[in-house]
Amino acid sequence: GVGVLLVERLSDAERLGHRVLAVVRGSAVNQDGASNGLTAPNGPSQQRVIRQALANSGLSAAEVDAVEAHGTGTTLGDPIEAQALLATYGQDRDRPLWLGSVKSNIGHTQAAAGVAGVIKMVMALRHGVLPKTLHVDEPSPHVDWSAGAVELLAEPLQWDRHDRPRRAAVSSFGVSGTNAHIVLEEPPLAEVEAEPVGEPVGEPVGEAPVAWVVSGRSAEALRAQAGRLADAVAGVRPVDVAHSLVVSRSVFDHRAVVVGAGRDELVAGLRELAGGVASGVVQGVAGGGGKSVFVFPGQGSQWLGMGVELLECSSVFAARMAECEAALSWFVDWSLTGVLRGEDGQPGYDRVDVVQPVLWAVMVSLAEVWRSLGVVPAAVVGHSQGEIAAAVVAGALSLVDGARVVALRSQAIVALAGRGGMASVALGSAEAGVLLERWDGRLSVAAVNGPAATVVSGDVDAIEELLAHCEGLGTRAKRIDVDYASHSAHVESIGEELARLLAPVVPREAEVAWYSTVRREWLSGFEVDAAYWFENVRRTVWLEPSVGALVEQGFGVFVEVSAHPVLTMAVQETAERAGREVTVCGTLRRDDGGLARLWSSAAELWVGGVDVDWPQTYAGTRPQIIDLPTYAFQHQ
Structure with missing residues (x-):
C-alpha cells in the first residue's frame, strides 16, 4: 500500500493559511530488542512506547478518546496489543477508550499500515464520528476485557468533545520489532488568521472583485467543472475559493475566468459557463503563448x-x-x-x-x-x-x-x-500615399497603424478637403480631435x-x-x-x-x-x-x-496561455485553502 501525509509546523500552517486537518500532539518510537522472534510482539515494549508518546504529548491516558490499533487479526498479536492498551489507556478513566482498526476495512497495507491508520483517525476527527470496525462478532476470548475500560467499536459512534479537543492515538508495530505510537488532536477551533498574501491592494469601494479560474482538458470538462464548483461554494468566502482554485488545482488548456465582486455574481457566472452561455465570462483555449x-x-x-x-x-x-x-x-x-x-x-x-x-x-x-x-x-x-x-x-x-x-x-x-489637423483614413499606407499626392506636400502620412488604418496630418484646409474627397470616394475617414x-x-x-x-x-x-x-x-x-x-x-x-x-x-x-x-x-x-x-x-x-x-x-x-500571478489579485487578504470539488472526469 501507499499513503501520503503532509506535515507542517502548526504556526507555519496557520500563518500561510493552509487548512489544518489535525495536530500531531506527540509521538514515540522504540524497539523490542532481543525477543522471541519476528512474529512475536513484545507487550512491555508496547506499553513503554504508549507511555512515552503520552508523556511527549503532555497528556494523561484519560485525555485520549480512541486508539487505532495495529490490529493484525492474529491470535498471538491481538491479545498482546489489547493487554498493553488495557494496562495503559484502560486505567483511571471515567469513559471507556474506544478501540478499532482500519485493517478490518482494507486489510494489511504492510509498510503503509500506520499511515492508513493516521488517515482514518484524521477523517474521524474531521467528521466527529468513530467508524465501526468490521467483522467483529464478539471480543477475543484470549483477552481479559474486565482489566480496564476499553471497548471495541462494533458500531459507529458519535464523537463528542467533552469540554476539550477530541484526541486519538494510532499504533503501528513493525515486523522487525519497531513500535510507533502517535497522538492526534483536532485542530484549534479558533483559527489563527493567515498571513496576508502580498502587499495590501487598498480599500476598494464595496466588495473587492476576485477572479475564479477554472480549467479542463476539454470544453465539456470545463463546463462540468464550473457546474460542480457552483454547487459547492455556498457559505464560503469568495477569496478562499479564488485562492484554492489557484494553489490547489492543476491547470489545463480549456480555460475560463469568472470575475465578480460577490458570491452571487461569481456563482451566476459559473452557472452561465456550465450552461454554455457565458457571455460575461472570459474563456478560451491556451495556445503557444509566445x-x-x-x-x-x-x-x-x-x-x-x-x-x-x-x-x-x-x-x-x-x-x-x-x-x-x-x-x-x-x-x-x-x-x-x-x-x-x-x-x-x-x-x-x-x-x-x-x-x-x-x-x-x-x-x-x-x-x-x-x-x-x-x-x-x-x-x-x-x-x-x-x-x-x-x-x-x-x-x-x-x-x-x-x-x-x-x-x-x-x-x-x-x-x-x-x-493643423489630423484624420484617420481606412486605407493602407501605399494607397494613402498615392491619395495624398494631389495635395502636394500639404498633407503627409503621420502613422501607419494597420493594413487599412492610416493617419494623415497637415494643414487645416487640406484636412477638410481630404475628408470631403474621401466621402465622395466612399472611403471611411474621420477627423481626430486635435x-x-x-x-x-x-x-x-x-x-x-x-x-x-x-x-x-x-x-x-x-x-x-x-x-x-x-x-x-x-x-x-x-x-x-x-x-x-x-x-x-x-x-x-x-x-x-x-x-x-x-x-x-x-x-x-x-x-x-x-x-x-x-x-x-x-x-x-x-x-x-x-x-x-x-x-x-x-x-x-x-x-x-x-x-x-x-x-x-x-x-x-x-x-x-500566458502565466498570471493570480495570488496578487487578492493581495492583502488572508485566504484559507478550502475543499473544492474534484475534477469532472469525462467518462467514455
Whole structure:
C-alpha cells in the first residue's frame, strides 16, 4: 500500500493559511530488542512506547478518546496489543477508550499500515464520528476485557468533545520489532488568521472583485467543472475559493475566468459557463503563448476619471503614480493626481501639455501593475508619444528624463495649436500615399497603424478637403480631435526649441528590448537623446510594419498598456494579415477602470496561455485553502 501525509509546523500552517486537518500532539518510537522472534510482539515494549508518546504529548491516558490499533487479526498479536492498551489507556478513566482498526476495512497495507491508520483517525476527527470496525462478532476470548475500560467499536459512534479537543492515538508495530505510537488532536477551533498574501491592494469601494479560474482538458470538462464548483461554494468566502482554485488545482488548456465582486455574481457566472452561455465570462483555449510585448499608444486613450479608481484600490498603481507625479513636478505647475480627480483649479484634458503627461504617467503606472501580476514584457513598442512611456519601461530613460521629454515637448507643441489637423483614413499606407499626392506636400502620412488604418496630418484646409474627397470616394475617414499636425512638416518650426529643452536628457542602455516605430529597428537605448525625440514627433509612426516584424520574430502576446484600447484592433489585423495567431488584450476601458476590468484583462491573457500571478489579485487578504470539488472526469 501507499499513503501520503503532509506535515507542517502548526504556526507555519496557520500563518500561510493552509487548512489544518489535525495536530500531531506527540509521538514515540522504540524497539523490542532481543525477543522471541519476528512474529512475536513484545507487550512491555508496547506499553513503554504508549507511555512515552503520552508523556511527549503532555497528556494523561484519560485525555485520549480512541486508539487505532495495529490490529493484525492474529491470535498471538491481538491479545498482546489489547493487554498493553488495557494496562495503559484502560486505567483511571471515567469513559471507556474506544478501540478499532482500519485493517478490518482494507486489510494489511504492510509498510503503509500506520499511515492508513493516521488517515482514518484524521477523517474521524474531521467528521466527529468513530467508524465501526468490521467483522467483529464478539471480543477475543484470549483477552481479559474486565482489566480496564476499553471497548471495541462494533458500531459507529458519535464523537463528542467533552469540554476539550477530541484526541486519538494510532499504533503501528513493525515486523522487525519497531513500535510507533502517535497522538492526534483536532485542530484549534479558533483559527489563527493567515498571513496576508502580498502587499495590501487598498480599500476598494464595496466588495473587492476576485477572479475564479477554472480549467479542463476539454470544453465539456470545463463546463462540468464550473457546474460542480457552483454547487459547492455556498457559505464560503469568495477569496478562499479564488485562492484554492489557484494553489490547489492543476491547470489545463480549456480555460475560463469568472470575475465578480460577490458570491452571487461569481456563482451566476459559473452557472452561465456550465450552461454554455457565458457571455460575461472570459474563456478560451491556451495556445503557444509566445513572448510578450507591451504596446504603448499615443494620444486618444484618455477619458475623464481614468485612473481614479486604481489610485484608491491598487497600491502598486498609486505608488508608481506618486513617483511619476514627483518627476513631473519639476516641469509642470499642476498636480497629476489633481488633474486625474478633476479637482477645482486644475487644468483639463483639452490642453495637449496636460493630457500627454497624464497619459504617460498612467501608462508607466499600468505597466508596473502588469509586472506585479507576473506579466513581464520581453519587448516594448510605442506609438508616437507612447514611445516615451516605452522608453521608461524599457529602462532607456530615467523616470525624470521621461517626465522631462513628455512635459517639455508637449509644452512646445502648444505653439502648433490652430495651424493643423489630423484624420484617420481606412486605407493602407501605399494607397494613402498615392491619395495624398494631389495635395502636394500639404498633407503627409503621420502613422501607419494597420493594413487599412492610416493617419494623415497637415494643414487645416487640406484636412477638410481630404475628408470631403474621401466621402465622395466612399472611403471611411474621420477627423481626430486635435488642432495641430504631429508627424508633419509643421513640427519643423519647434525643432530648435526641442533641441534646447531636451538637451539634458541622458539615454541609457535599455533593460528590455525596444523596437522603434520611428526607425523600424531595435534600439539599444543610447540613441534616444534630444534629437530622437524630435524625430519621434516629426517622422511617420510605422506601427504596422513594426508589429509585423515582432510577430515574425516570435512575439505572440501583445498587451496594450493604456486607459482605453486604441491599437488592439490594428495589432490583431496586422497579425492576421501575417497568418499568425496572437493574443491581444487591453488593460482598462473607458468608464471601466477598476480592479474588475484589470482582472478581466489578465484573464484574457491567462486563457490564451500566458502565466498570471493570480495570488496578487487578492493581495492583502488572508485566504484559507478550502475543499473544492474534484475534477469532472469525462467518462467514455
